[in-house]
Amino acid sequence: MPLKVIYITLGFIFFGLGAIGAFLPVLPTTPFLLLSSACFARGSDRFNDWFTSTKLYKKHxxxxxxxxxxxxKTKASLLTLATSMMVLSFLAMPNKYGKIFMAGMIVFLxxxxxxxxxxxxxxxKE
Structure with missing residues (x-):
């Protein structure tokens, strides 16, 4: 039961970040909504049903x-965010095998x- 509460809480946090990202161009919307969707799906059928009926879900x-x-546009925003995070990890990685792994992950992405x-x-749009 406590794990469901964690999933629901994270779902709302990610939903809030995704909603803010819909208005601020520097904060991506789709990745946070994907995380929110995954959390709600694992946390509660009721909250998952609510989430899938929102305008943000329908739009993104x-x-x-x-x-x-x-x-x-969606692919570009997701790839930009993911690539920037992975490149930062690559640059911070002290181990050459770790760098090879990160480079492989970027290629796979x-x-x-x-x-x-x-x-x-x-x-x-109408």
Whole structure:
């Protein structure tokens, strides 16, 4: 039971960061909403149902969950954040085997995004 409380709490923290990221261009939205979704799914069916009915979910994640596809803009924002964090880790890594591992992870990340996740056009705003 306490683990569910942790997941729900983290879900709300990540949801809040994702909501702030929707308005601030320097804070990414999608990665935090993905984390929020994962936490709510593990924490509570009720909160997961609430989360999947929000406008943020529908705008940023619904197409990915339905079709396993992302827009170019979403892919670019996720890759920018992930790559910058991985490059910082690479630079801070004192061990050459650790650097080789991090370089391999960066290559795998780009392979996965370019060849495993379909790219769709940006939905037309009405």
């Amino acid at each position: 994640l619904e197409t990915y969950y339905e079709s396993r596809a992302m827009t170019v 780009y392979y996965y995004f370019f060849f495993q996740i379909k790219t769709i056009k940006e939905p037309v």
